[in-house]
Amino acid sequence: MSCVPFGLVVQWQPLRRDGECRRRPCASERRPPGARRRRRRPPNPPLSVPRTAAGARRYRAERAHRECARWEARWYRGCPSALEAKGVFVAAEVADVGIAGIIGFVGAGNMAAALVRGLLGERVVTPEQLWATNRSNDARLAALRDRHGIAVTRSKREIAGAASILVLAVKPRDMSEVLRELDGLVRADHLVISVAAGIPLRTIEAALPGAAVVRAMPNTSAAVQESATAVAAGAHAGPAHLATAETIFRAVGDVMTVDEDLLDVVTGLSGSGPAYVYRLIEAMIHAGTELGLEGPLARRLAIQTLVGAARMLETSREDPGALRERVTSPGGTTMAALRALEDRGFAAAIREAIGRAADRAREMSEEFG
Known part of the structure; x- marks a missing residue:
């Protein structure tokens, strides 16, 4: 017996199985002689391609919603036991659709x-x-x-x-x-x-x-x-x-x-993490303006660089080190920049920052616990 999550609204949906599926119409659904067929609804408009991660989640949800609507309209009319595939009745799955x-x-x-x-x-x-x-x-x-x-x-x-x-x-x-x-x-x-x-x-x-x-x-x-x-x-x-x-x-x-x-480590890594990223972008903008760029242009370039790199990390199966090496040509500008960061302890500073945040989270747990 499946466990329905606490507070979740659920609806029964038929599981697809290999082979042609068909259902036996219930007696109340059989169309009387001479009855007119219902007109088919026009198709949904095409979905636009998402450009952000939040948009991607909405895109996937909308696709799933449309697929569910087509599947349910075709195969399901209120009684899971009416579902049949090649003479074998099909099971049903529970899908969470909200919170009650x-x-x-x-x-x-x-x-x-x-x-x-x-x-x-x-x-x-x-x-x-x-x-x-x-x-x-x-x-x-x-x-x-x-x-x-x-x-x-x-x-x-x-x-x-x-x-x-x-x-x-x-x-x-x-x-x-x-x-x-x-x-x-x-x-x-x-x-x-x-x-x-x-x-x-x-x-x-x-x-x-x-x-x-x-x-x-x-x-x-x-x-x-x-x-x-x-x-x-x-x-x-x-x-x-x-x-x-x-x-x-x-x-x-x-x-x-x-x-x-x-959770204390999570607090140090992602809970406080946005501040580390903002500080990095702030430093990049300042460096750009000090070297001659206009402030708005430096800000735009720095932010888009962050967005693009994050998208690469999100969509690529390669680890961050491999992506870094791909853009680091021997003797090139990126190598010179990375060497300057490491000479000043960039990785060690990040490790120290996350460690101190995690330690402070543990101290707070002791204070409030």
Whole structure:
């Protein structure tokens, strides 16, 4: 028996099998004598080729949606048992198409806003399924309500009573207060997802006994649906809870599952990673302007260089070292530049930066744990 992920809306779809498939029409579907055939719908317009990773995800989703619609319209009319392939009945698969229930955001800052945009933009939920609350910023709540049509409240009791999934999108220093306010309000059937850096699972589970808790480490690129997010399950969180968390964060980028003891390294690598990239681009722009380029031109060149290199890494099966060697001609300009970077300890500096960020994340876990 298949396990349906916690909170996921599912629909039955027939599995393709080798061979010609046919179905036996149900009695209620047989067309009476003389009945007119229904007119065929016009074909969907062609899909445009995506130019970004987020566009590629939407492109794949739209292709899958159209294929599913064609398949379902042709082979499925409400009863999986009516499916047959060469005289053998065909099994059915469960496909997640969204999240059921209400998601309540405790905290209405940038990460909560990014998740709201992603969930609605990817059609994972409807606006009626999203609630938000925060401590004091009424303007933030009003902006989310007016822009996205979600429900807002100042009451933790109200949002905990309405939601089946609670996303704790607050700063680490505010987590203790939030957990005190939620004490006695969180039920055993709640899924609690924390995006607060440095707050260990054991701290949240101790404050909210019995609840399924998942800890997530996204980054600020969630604002443009390009986050790299790692999630880790707590003691009471099963595969279904983890699948729901992955569905939520997949709306704003890529998602990976790790053990919690690796989340500190994830924080150092990808959680803080956008800042390293911004600093690199900042240095490239400054170098370009100091050597004679206009500021806007240097910025445009540097950013497009980053975008192009990232696309190469994303689409190529070669590792970064092989791609670097391909553009490094002996005695050429790239070799001279790379030698200058290594002479100044470029790789060692990156390693030290990620290590210090990971160490600070561990220190925060000890402080808040």
